[in-house]
Amino acid sequence: MNYSAFLQLHNEMTLLAVIVILLVIDVFSSEKGYRFFQTLALILFSIHTLLNCVPGEPFEVAGGMYMYYPIHTYIKTILNVGTLIVLLQAHRWLNTEENIIRRGEFYFLTLSTLFGMYLMISAGHFLMFFIGIETAALPMATLVAFNKFNNKSAEAGAKYILSSVFASGLSLFGLSLVYGATGSLYFDDIAKIMTASQIELIGFAFFAVGLFFKISLVPFHLWTPDVYEGAPTSITAYLSVISKGTAVFVVFTIFVKVFGVMIAQWQILLYIIIVLSITVANLFAIRQQNIKRFLAFSSISQAGYIMLGVISGTALGMSSLVYYVLVYMFSNLAVFGVVTIIENHADKTSIRDYTGLYYTNPKLSIVMALALFSLAGIPPFSGFFSKYFIFSAAFKEGFYVLVFIALANTVVSLYFYLKVVKIMFFNQSENPIERISTDIPSKISLIICTLAIVFVGLVSSIFEQISVLGFGI
């Protein structure tokens, strides 16, 4: 075997290098040097991000088990930036007394899941894909249970791992059926052999469940609010953006690449699931009082919208999807950033506690409001553009009624996003959250997010870049 092929996987390699370096430092560094651990980690990770943001030519490694397309660079860069923002936001939380000795673990686990996601994205074979998905899932479960002495966190971890494994089980079973029918686990080979026979269809249905679980689409979403509520906020952010973003991308590639032959069938499935996801999640979201739970349902509903890009199954759908993930990432992370800051300083996670936030922390509440507007898809914020593109892509393929239903649901989603804005802005509170002086890493993360929310949509070249690479398949 030609080991130099590994050098082509520079994205994975540098990430691995970062992980290893951090692990070594974590284990061996002195007490004094440890203070710079986080700064170092952030710098290393930024370098990794910068190094890997330029797309190259398509290639494949290990006989097609690993395939690279230029669009992968974009989606991975998006994930990198998202992770960076999450790390920035977690900075202060990791400096608290109970976590300070476990920072190394945090970085190690987080970056491991990222590594797993890389593998998922670039997989060309179901084995690689399965390893990736599990590499992403298992450290995630420990991250969810990161607050060891917190009942909620522990419970969330247990729920996550149980659901996740259950999903893997079903998925794996489905995959075994697919294998039985086609005799291969290479994406390309399966696509060639597949005839959409009954056994393949059943296999596909079981397999897809594992991915839908990751994206938390209705009815495979039930774990989401509980886990989001229990997990440490930074992890929730990570889970809702990075994990989900990867999964939707992978769903697209696998559905189109591998199961392209049964497009008619999975479009019907997705049709139903999208309608359910958006509607049910919206209905739940309007009655939430805990901000993290609320964001969980919001993210389920957003996932429904993202799936509109998948259902179209076209290059346009793909670029809209990637773009949507990008915008969604910034918007959602901005909200989570504010939530994290407030949780860290005031230990408040109920929406009602945000009453009159504007009058004590105007900047935070403005950022949050902008992000919520962006999530709701209100111009001139980026969320509007991403929604328009994804609707447009689906509409083009003839999903008129679906688009209309999704659009009608934006009214409901606008309602619950605005409810938060309303609480923050309209009335002053007798017991407000006090003025918070934000730490610098969080500030940086919020500034990045805000700038992105405002400008990503207006600057059309970003979408153009993604769209040029488009499908990449």
Next chain:
Amino acid sequence: MQYTLLILLLPLLSFVVLGLMDTKWKARVAGSVGTLVLSVVAALSYYTAWAYFSTANVGGIYQKIVPLQTVWMQFSGQLHIDLGILLDPISVMMLVVISTVSLMVHIYSLAYMKGEKGFERYYAFLSLFTFSMLGLVVATNIFQMYIFWELVGVSSYLLIGFYYTKPEAVAASKKAFIVTRFADLGFLIGILILSFYTQTFDFGVLNSGNAGIFASASGVTFMGASVLSWAMALIFIGGAGKSAMFPLHIWLPDAMEGPTPVSALIHAATMVVAGVYLVARLFPVYVTYTPDVLHGIAYVGAFTSLFAAVIACTQTDIKRVLAFSTISQIGYMMVGLGVSGYGGHEGTGYMASMFHLFTHAMFKALLFLGAGSVIHAVHSNEMQKMGGLRKYMPVTHLVFLIGCLAIAGIFPLSGFFSKDEILAATYMYSTGLGIGMSFIAGLTAFYMFRLYFNIFWGKENSYEHSPHESPLAMTIPLVVLAFFSFFGGLIPFGKFVTSDGAAYTGETNYVLAIVSVLIGITGILLAAAMYRKKTMLPDRVSQSLGFIYQLARNKFYVDELYLFITKNVFFKGMASPVSWYDRHVVNGSVNGLAVVTQWVSVKIKGIQTGKVQQYAWVFLLGTLLMAFLILFL
């Protein structure tokens, strides 16, 4: 004759200047400016009349002259709204009437309104009214007329509500505006229908006798009448509103809440005859194409005339008596138009109606201003508070008597001539109607002299301040108007104003004339018998009439009926249910949508139990369902 534009522009200018200056000028300056402008306007009007009647007669027929016309708004197609000035016998006559009465009122008000708060505003409004009324009469097309028609309405509203702190005045102004507005709705719809079929607004075209333009409208029928008839009837409704024809008369008596000079100007001499003027303006159309409507007008006029005359006999507020008398006299004019034919002898009614309009403007303005003078002295409108005033106010007494004689139709005062012509025309049309009108003439004489005797004769009241003659600024206009009222009848009206523009001299029906005068004298004598001295006779008469008297005294309860309708049908029956419907049903259904969403949200929360095994159940079911769907769909 382009200088006629000034007749319009000067009052407008005066309005704008006075309105903008508001309280910055002293009251007297504002009054003088207004009056000065009006004198110029009056002078210009007389000059116009002289110039018109001396030059416009071509081949025995008075021509229509349009010295100015500009397209104000062009619609696609042939329709356009023009603004312009149309001079023909009736508009010129109206110019004279309006500017004369308006000038008199301006002068009169200098004294009458002295010291009132908002004196400047008053003059501004007077100017606005004069502008609007003049614009109305010189309109070249029906839409211009409508425009000024509305402006007249609003100036009337503003002037009636001049004492805006007085609730009655506010209510009266509102009532006047809304009732006339309601009538204007008919006018507007009439215009719409007419313009749709004829594709023109222009009076020149409409009155040209060109049957072609009406062909399409006459052909279409709706509910048994031609569309043209409908249109003309609707237009008449507009006129009926302004001219207070039954049943749209209810605003006029209430309008007496305004300052008395205003009543004289608007509610006696000028605005209220706008309806008559409108019918006269479109007379060729009425008489040629919709004679049925014209007959209707005659009967509406006759009924209104009788109705108002009966009520006038029972009222005690002197201004209201005059108001009902006005309604009655306008009814006369309407009858005159209604019974008229076109051209020559046939057209006597038309000529008579215009003649009566002219004379009535003079003597009714006189009567109102006289009444104002009395009110000024006594500080009350009620007859009971008056009596024996002839000693204190000789000039007023004299001119008032002239006014009463004129309206009673006693030879040789102006009312005799004009009324006689109307009666003649009516008898020509139908004897029954003629007898009715003669009876009304008698009633008129009776109630006018009831008024006269109650004010100037009868028992002398004990006055707190002894009444005194009004100042010169008030008596001069009275005298001038008295002069016109006395001698106005001597004008050979048929030479100037006829239905077809050709001069004609009517032959006098001497029998009718004598009978009419006798009827008038009978009325006067009856009144004298009852009211010259304080006796029990009036009470006895009223008691013996009992029910009928009560009906008439309460104006046949028409106001109450309207109140009932507006309150119960309009407000309780329409507005409140609509608001309720909007708040509860329409709004409720939108809120309901939100409520339903919330409700569903609560209902489905059960699936989120927090039990991981139940989650797995749903998970599994979802998977199986997916497998099922993908297999069988």
Next chain:
Amino acid sequence: MSPLLIFVLIPLLMMIALFFTNNRKQVNLISLSGSLLLLLSAIALVVLFWRERTAGNTAQMLFAADTVWYREFNIHIATGVDGISVLMVLLSAIIVFTASLVSWRIESMPKEFYTWFSFLAAGAFGFFISIDLFTMFFFLEMSVVPKFLLIGVWGSGRKDYSAMKLVLMLMGGSVLVLTGILGIYYLTGAETLNIVELAHKNIEQPAQSILFALLFTGFGIIGALFPFHVWVPDGHSSAPTSVSMFLSGISMKLGAYGAFRVAICLLPEGAHQLAWIFLILSGFSVVYGAFAALGQSDLKYINAYASISHCGLMFFAFLIFNETALTGAFLQMISHGLITALFFACIGMIYSRTHTRLVSEMGGLMKVMPFIGVGFIIAGLASLGLPGFSGFVAEMTIFIGAFQNSGELQRWFTIFATASIVITAVYILRVVGKVLYGKQEHQAYDSLADAYWWERVTMITLIAAVVLVGTMPSWFSNMIQDGLAPLVAGLVK
């Protein structure tokens, strides 16, 4: 870049400038100079537009510019104006100018208030100058944020509820509109969003009718067409004065403008097919709104329902499909925008003094505040369609135009709609009589101040505009017909 974009840039620059202010004086200075600049630019635009036209430029859209924004979806920043949009820009500029003045002394957070208000203005201008469907929609939706915050933070009464309701209902409208836009984009097969180009494309039936229904209903919600008007009363009454002025003066016009420009002009067949439904709705809405106004006791509610009535007339006129009625509809847009802004300004002034908007609580205010009183009466008279003011011109043009339609339904509904002029008179006079005339209700009202200079300027500007439209209608109708001429050809059957 198009020169027209200055109308969007000025408000945005104002926002940036406001960011650096730190006291009320600076805020006022910026808002005044900015809105004045907008007004002057708008007037300059009118002049330039006419100069260009008289010089013989017959292009449908003048000052047109087209920059590709998103190539994949054929989204362009395409701007251009015809006679109609020029007038709309002028209207917006007048209302933005006056509305900024009215809030001269807004109590809380003037800086933020004007920032959001500028943002709101930018959206309106952007909408009127755009000729690209996406950009239009973009600007239309942009107003959601500022509207929500302005009503919610600076509003009064049930502001939370109203702000939410208003925004959600408008969003509902936008949803229908967006579906329609996507439909137009993909179903014409031309894949263009430029409304000038789209006008020459055709969509098959029944898709065209469906899209028309979606778009017209969507814009109808924004323009307060019965029965989608329920956001209007609550929204207007809770909003602060300048926002009320903006909402009914401009926002509702966005709906009407869109209904014509997009729904009717791009889908003429669908429009003809379904006109009868909306004709009945809008005709009904005219009388319905008037009756509802009659039953109200809160000044702002009265004017809100009056707006529903008057805006119904615009939609009604659109569906008549002849040039006269359409001219009338746009005149009505201008006229109603100005009148209702004047009305809301006066109501706001009265409210800020008496702290009540209930008609029954007031009385005899004419004596205390004659200037405001006169303004109020003028607004009332203009609203009830008195000649000399803009309302008359607009309504009459509509009625005449509507009656020229040969359809029985159209003519019957015209007659039905004319009834509103009486009902309007009733409620207007009732309010004027109760609020300004009569006896003074409270002694405390004695000490109330009459209009301050900025309020005077507001009222005089608006009244001047109302009178100008009312006395010189042909200036405006010529402009409108200039814009209509190329559109109407495909519309009139």
Next chain:
Amino acid sequence: MGSILENFTSGIIPMEAYIFVSFIMFFSGIYGFLSRKSLLMVLISIELILNSADINFAVFNRYLYPEHFEGFFFAMFTIAISACETAVAIAIVINIYRNLNNVEVDSLDELKEPEASDEK
């Protein structure tokens, strides 16, 4: 050696038998997951599910596509991964035990949809 295996498989046990066993394992695993009260039993049930899939892979490979070893490899990797899964899961279960002093599935009910809600 190879021939014995061949005889054994082809002659005596048909593929369907394996599939049957695997399906029984799969569904009993699901049943166990859904019904057991102890977290440990739930984890064991999961193992059953995963193992049934592994059997599938191996059997399909052996019977249908004997020319490659993809299925076998996949099964091997899956076994390793499921071991990791179990390890992590056990760690979390221990953590649960430390916090709650039991390992009942039903005691994981602190996180759920709240009863009351402040609507309107």
